[in-house]
Amino acid sequence: xxxxxxxxxxxxxxxxxxxxxxxxxxxxxxxxxxxxxxxxxxxxxxxxxxxxxxxxxxxxxxxxxxxxxxxxxxxxxxxxxxxxxxxxxxxxxxxxxxxxxxxxxxxxxxxxxxxxxxxxxxxxxxxxxxxxxxxxxxxxxxxxxxxxxxxxxxxxxxxxxxxxxxxxxxxxxxxxxxxxxxxxxxxxxxxxxxxxxxxxxxxxxxxxxxxxxxxxxxxxxxxxxxxxxxxxxxxxxxxxxxxxxxxxxxxxxxxxxxxxxxxxxxxxxxxxxxx
Amino acid sequence: xxxxxxxxxxxxxxxxxxxxxxxxxxxxxxxxxxxxxxxxxxxxxxxxxxxxxxxxxxxxxxxxxxxxxxxxxxxxxxxxxxxxxxxxxxxxxxxxxxxxxxxxxxxxxxxxxxxxxxxxxxxxxxxxxxxxxxxxxxxxxxxxxxxxxxxxxxxxxxxxxxxxxxxx
Numbered sequence: 219x220x221x222x223x224x225x226x227x228x229x230x231x232x233x234x235x236x237x238x239x240x241x242x243x244x245x246x247x248x249x250x251x252x253x254x255x256x257x258x259x260x261x262x263x264x265x266x267x268x269x270x271x272x273x274x275x276x277x278x279x280x281x282x283x284x285x286x287x288x289x290x291x292x293x294x295x296x297x298x299x300x301x302x303x304x305x306x307x308x309x310x311x312x313x314x315x316x317x318x319x320x321x322x323x324x325x326x327x328x329x330x331x332x333x334x335x336x337x338x339x340x341x342x343x344x345x346x347x348x349x350x351x352x353x354x355x356x357x358x359x360x361x362x363x364x365x366x367x368x369x370x371x372x373x374x375x376x377x378x379x380x381x382x383x384x385x386x387x388x389x390x391x392x393x394x395x396x397x398x399x400x401x402x403x404x405x406x407x408x409x410x411x412x413x414x415x416x417x418x419x420x421x422x423x424x425x426x427x428x429x430x431x432x433x434x435x436x437x438x439x440x441x442x443x444x445x446x447x448x449x450x451x452x453x454x455x456x457x458x459x460x461x462x463x464x465x466x467x468x469x470x471x472x473x474x475x476x477x478x479x480x481x482x483x484x485x486x487x488x489x490x491x492x493x
Numbered sequence: 494x495x496x497x498x499x500x501x502x503x504x505x506x507x508x509x510x511x512x513x514x515x516x517x518x519x520x521x522x523x524x525x526x527x528x529x530x531x532x533x534x535x536x537x538x539x540x541x542x543x544x545x546x547x548x549x550x551x552x553x554x555x556x557x558x559x560x561x562x563x564x565x566x567x568x569x570x571x572x573x574x575x576x577x578x579x580x581x582x583x584x585x586x587x588x589x590x591x592x593x594x595x596x597x598x599x600x601x602x603x604x605x606x607x608x609x610x611x612x613x614x615x616x617x618x619x620x621x622x623x624x625x626x627x628x629x630x631x632x633x634x635x636x637x638x639x640x641x642x643x644x645x646x647x648x649x650x651x652x653x654x655x656x657x658x659x660x661x
Binding site (some may be wrong): 230231232234235238239241242243244245246247248249250260261262265268269272329331332333335336338340374381389402404407466 | 495497515518521524525526545547549556562563565566569570573574576577616624625627628634650
């Protein structure tokens, strides 16, 4: 017995090191697996509070540019609205069902990373404001990412610039769809995979989200084709996409809720269970 | 003396943590190079101080940085690792006699000090980027990040030590 006690006392540093190192590795592995990143995130009261304090100060620095981005968006939306009112009468008291399917909530980015291989953003809205895990996040210029953890007042978003991210996207002209991934490197480029070989591609074609996932509505802008090569098995294209969004300069974003998501998912699960 | 040491270390811990998460994590030189100044805490921790306490403190410091930067446990693992191997590196850099003299890092010879900083930074960054990227297909990216960030961190740490040692 005494031997064992002496052993622990003699090696207490090594044992302590091993214990803490294993905990760290477990946390790291946990953060690298899909849909499990919920142990230690910046969506908590302390780091969220500090980041919003920082952002409140930094907000003044490029106020002018952010205002221009918002004005541009307003202009575009007003132009779209003028088309709509020409053909259909908009009834503001009873919005059409299609518009209610997706609910938008505005949020502010209080922390943003883009230089690592797994990048996250922190938003200043949380569970209290109706944000839930797996909601889509877009800015005025295109897709930003997917919410991956929420606390009472804050949420973290798995950015498009994350090697774990996989977003359904399609070509605007031909409706062929693939998966948008990011293979580290430039924060201005992503890769669209699984586009079949027979599709005719042209540099400059627009890529948008497709409506097949329950996260994003159809037609949100993603980017334009920069370059494409056949992948190693020669059946699919690897398309490099230059993103419309400047991921290094994000301030105002919208969180999208699909109100029919639960229904779609329970229907799909029922189908899986029946098989 | 005891409580004075405690206060200095506590202040150093908090100041380095906030400088790291608020300023240094957002530098992104050439797109991806960030310096990691917070390991200065582990480097200048009293050479004769309690080793077990240092390992625990390094873990807490690393985990705090991880929480702020959403990196799982990468910083915690790297910080705990260098806290554990520090005595061996001290012995290698300053010779076997370091244990008997209560030397301060600001009073050591320049060459020895550089060796110490460079080895600590390189080991820390290698563990950190291996954990953060976590894919051996990207081994070149790991080595590249280690080298570039390592040079940046070493220079920053050396400058910080020089600036704060002039007063003594």
